[in-house]
Structure formats: structure tokens, C-alpha cells
Amino acid sequence: xxxKKAAKEEKIPLGRPGNNLKSGIVGLANVGKSTLFQAxxxxxxxxxxxxxxxxxxxxxxxxxxxxxRYDWLCEHYKPASRVPAHLTVYDIAGLTRGxxxxxxxxxxxxxxIRAVDAIFQVVRCFDDAEIIHVEGDVDPVRDLDxxxxxxxxxxxxxxxxxxxxxxxxxxxxGQSLEMKKLKEEQTTVEKVLACLKDDKMxxxxxxxxxxxxxxxxxLLLLTAKxxxxxxxxxxxxxxxxxxxxxxxxxxxxxxxxxxxxIIPLSVAYEERLSKMEPAEAEEEEKKMGAKSALGKLVVNxxxxxxxxxxxxxxxxxxxxxxxxxxxxxxxxxxxxxxDFEKTFIQAIVFKYSDLKEIGNEADVKAxxxxxxxxxxxxxxxxxxxxxxxxxxxx
Numbered sequence: 582x583x584x585k586k587a588a589k590e591e592k593i594p595l596g597r598p599g600n601n602l603k604s605g606i607v608g609l610a611n612v613g614k615s616t617l618f619q620a621x622x623x624x625x626x627x628x629x630x631x632x633x634x635x636x637x638x639x640x641x642x643x644x645x646x647x648x649x650r651y652d653w654l655c656e657h658y659k660p661a662s663r664v665p666a667h668l669t670v671y672d673i674a675g676l677t678r679g680x681x682x683x684x685x686x687x688x689x690x691x692x693x694i695r696a697v698d699a700i701f702q703v704v705r706c707f708d709d710a711e712i713i714h715v716e717g718d719v720d721p722v723r724d725l726d727x728x729x730x731x732x733x734x735x736x737x738x739x740x741x742x743x744x745x746x747x748x749x750x751x752x753x754x755g756q757s758l759e760m761k762k763l764k765e766e767q768t769t770v771e772k773v774l775a776c777l778k779d780d781k782m783x784x785x786x787x788x789x790x791x792x793x794x795x796x797x798x799x800l801l802l803l804t805a806k807x808x809x810x811x812x813x814x815x816x817x818x819x820x821x822x823x824x825x826x827x828x829x830x831x832x833x834x835x836x837x838x839x840x841x842x843i844i845p846l847s848v849a850y851e852e853r854l855s856k857m858e859p860a861e862a863e864e865e866e867k868k869m870g871a872k873s874a875l876g877k878l879v880v881n882x883x884x885x886x887x888x889x890x891x892x893x894x895x896x897x898x899x900x901x902x903x904x905x906x907x908x909x910x911x912x913x914x915x916x917x918x919x920d921f922e923k924t925f926i927q928a929i930v931f932k933y934s935d936l937k938e939i940g941n942e943a944d945v946k947a948x949x950x951x952x953x954x955x956x957x958x959x960x961x962x963x964x965x966x967x968x969x970x971x972x973x974x975x
Contacts, residue, residue: 593791594887595784595805596698596798600903600916602886603641603669605697606811609724612705613813613848618642618672620851621875643667646883646890647876650933650963651901654892657936658899666890666901668879671697694732699807699886701878702728703848706826707815721812721826725833732803733777736784739800740774769796777804783838807885810834811878812845819847820871842881846874889962892933893917910958914968924971928954933963 596602606614606621622642646666655663673693694700704721747767751760772793776782783804789797797805810830818824827845834841854862854873866872883889887906891913892899904913915922931942931951939945960966 593794593798594905595789595794596807596886598905600888600905600908601669602698602888603671603696604699604701604882604886605671605673605694606701606703607673607694607728608703609705609727612703612724614703615640615672616852617701617703617811617813617848618670620848620855621878622670623855640672642670644670644879646879646901646903648880648890648901651890651892651899653937654894654899654933654965658894658896660894660896660899662898662900664898664900666903668883670701673697694803694806695801697806699882700809701811701882702808703811703813704830706812706824706830706845707818707847709815719826721830722833725810725830725837729783729837733781733783736802736804737774737777739802740770740777743800744770744774765792766796769793770800773797773800773802786838786840807882808838808841809878809882809885810838810841810843812843814845814847816847816850816853819845819850820869822871842885844874844877844881846878851875889960891960891962891964891966893967894965904960906962908960909956910954910960910966910968911956913960913966914970917968921968921970925956926969926971928958928960929967929969930954930958931965932961933965936965 606618608614618640622644644667646668648666651665671693702725704724705719706721708719744767747763747770751763751767754760769792773784776784776787780787784797784802785805785807812824812827812830814824814827824845831843834843850869850871851873854865857865862873883903888903889906890901890903892901894900902913902916904916910928911922911925914925914928929951930953931945935945935948935950936942939948939950942951945951
């Protein structure tokens with residue numbers, strides 16, 4: 582008999598499970614975080630001011646995810662109601678050197694970062710004598726080192742406390758299943774501590790098994806969260822696509838956080854565009870020869886979080902639903918209503934790409950492109966779905 586194929590282990594991603602994931606805008610004081618927040622959310626929630634700690638409580642807003650597929654579906658169905666996908670963004674107070682030991686608003690700042698699932702890290706790469714730099718001068722590499730060190734030091738503190746609590750429990754000894762589980766947890770936590778302390782490495786940059794990830798996810802570590810580096814340039818530098826600090830930032834990320842995304846933009850330019858009507862902003866982009874980078878921020882952060890979309894479409898409503906990649910049909914139905922997951926019968930599925938190419942639902946069906954799927958179907962990004970569910974038990 583041929584040997585049995587080993588079951589492929591499903592990789593568990595670092596981070597909280599779920600679809601309503603949040604991103605935080607993080608950086609040193611006075612690097613342009615709150616102004617970026619206002620531009621990205623097109624709302625006056627943040628508090629841009631020329632002094633550290635202007636933002637004390639994290640401000641929250643939901644940002645519409647730009648998606649050409651959703652726009653096309655709205656044009657096609659012309660529904661009475663249109664509901665796009667959102668990304669929740671927080672503006673978090675500025676960090677200072679020593680935050681991990683409570684300097685400035687350090688502890689509040691770090692607890693707010695623990696509450697988000699991913700980080701937009703803003704790095705200042707523009708000179709402006711009128712905007713104070715908390716460290717006295719502009720040096721993005723030093724700033725990146727400060728934030729990296731502060732987050733790692735705080736994580737070491739979290740992990741040491743967790744390890745202390747586990748050691749107290751495992752000291753009791755014994756052969757029970759619970760004790761075995763605790764000892765395995767302890768081994769993982771010791772590995773995490775070595776990664777942070779000895780290797781001076783962010784947790785997200787190390788390979789972990791699914792079992793280890795389960796333990797790590799309970800720790801809510803700052804260095805386990807995906808990061809996009811947002812490089813804030815002057816408007817002039819952004820338009821001419823040249824900046825003296827940019828190569829140094831690329832080098833730092835390459836050496837310290839290989840694989841992390843870098844998005845250069847100009848917060849001043851984005852703020853100016855955000856105050857214009859859409860048509861006027863488009864005209865300004867053409868005139869300047871430089872597009873807004875805000876859509877890129879939102880779309881790429883969703884990718885970093887492992888999020889995708891499916892659509893429900895009809896004359897009443899076109900709606901884009903956010904799901905974690907790898908979600909099965911019943912769980913996808915549960916996002917619409919919890920009862921749909923429990924009473925799921927089947928999903929009627931067709932692809933956005935087929936609808937766009939063929940032109941209408943009737944012809945998509947005639948060509949055999951509409952399928953019926955059961956509980957094991959993994960929803961794909963861009964699926965158009967209709968769910969059939971039983972009556973909920975009262």
C-alpha cells in the first residue's frame with residue numbers, strides 16, 4: 582500500500598482571529614501622526630498640534646477601503662443601499678525615549694498599541710525649523726531605533742511576567758495533561774524571551790509552529806504585530822521623488838525588519854488634498870504629477886492583516902464584507918448574522934471576475950459558472966455569495 586500522505590499543518594497567523602481588526606498610527610511625537618490620521622480618515626478627530634502629547638487618548642475612525650470591484654458592482658446593480666468595507670484606524674499618542682519605563686505618556690501609549698492588531702509606523706524625513714523634533718533634530722534611523730527598542734523592552738517585560746507566572750505553576754510538578762500543557766507553554770515563552778533578549782529580534786520575524794503561535798497570540802506582544810513604515814516627506818520631496826533620508830530608512834528596514842513594507846508619502850500633501858472636493862483633488866494630483874498614497878496604505882494594511890472580501894449583491898444592497906483569508910463558508914455567513922453560521926445549509930457562489938467578463942448573472946448561470954458549495958468551502962477574495970440557512974431555533 583502507498584504510504585499515507587502526512588496531513589498538512591494549517592498555519593495559524595500571529596495575531597487575534599477575527600474580521601474587525603484595527604490598525605494604529607504610531608511614531609515619535611511631532612512626526613505627523615495626527616495630521617495623517619485626519620487626512621486618511623477625512624475627519625477632524627485627531628489633534629495635530631506642535632507639541633508632544635497632543636494626542637492623549639487614541640482617536641478612532643473607520644476608513645473606507647478603496648476597491649474597484651465594489652465600485653463596479655455598485656454601478657452594475659445600482660442598489661438602493663451601498664455598504665463598502667472599512668478599516669478601523671487609531672491615532673495613538675506620540676512615543677518618547679524611555680516610554681517602556683513610563684517616560685512621557687509611555688505606559689498609556691504602549692497599552693494602546695497592545696489593543697491594535699497592526700501598526701502604521703510614521704517616520705519623519707523632512708526638515709522644518711518650525712516643527713519641533715522631540716529629539717532635537719531630524720534623524721530617522723535614530724527614531725526607528727528608539728521605537729524598535731522601546732517596543733522590544735516592553736515586550737520583554739510582558740514575557741518575563743508571563744514566564745514568572747508559568748514557573749510558579751509548573752514548580753508543583755506532576756504528570757497531568759494540564760501540567761504537560763503548562764510546561765509546553767513555558768518552553769514557548771522561554772523561546773520568545775530568548776528571541777527578544779538574546780537575538781534582539783521582533784517576534785513577527787521568527788518562524789513559529791502553530792502550537793507556539795497559539796501561546797504567543799495570548800501574550801498580545803507589540804513586536805508580533807505587522808508593521809507598515811510610513812515615511813513622511815516634505816511635499817516638495819514627495820513630488821520630485823527624492824529625499825536624502827530615504828535610502829537610510831530603506832537600509833534600516835532591510836537590516837532590522839526585512840520584508841516589512843515601506844510607503845513614502847507627504848502628510849502635508851495628503852492634508853491639502855483631503856480638504857479638496859474629489860474632482861478638485863484629482864485635478865491637483867494630475868497637475869503635480871503625484872498621486873495620493875492613502876489608498877495604498879489602507880489596501881496594503883488589509884493584506885498585511887491577511888484580510889480579504891466577499892460581496893453580497895442585489896437591487897436592494899451591494900455590500901462588501903471583510904473576512905480573514907482562509908475563512909470557511911459557514912463562518913463567512915456568520916459575519917452577516919451569527920444565526921447564519923449555526924444554521925448554514927449552503928452557499929451559492931460565483932466570481933466577480935466572471936460577472937464582469939460575462940456581463941450579467943443570468944448568463945453567468947447559463948455558462949455553469951454559479952456553484953453550490955457546502956460547509957468545507959473556503960471563501961476566496963472576490964467571491965459573490967448568497968447563503969441559504971435554516972430557521973434559527975428559538
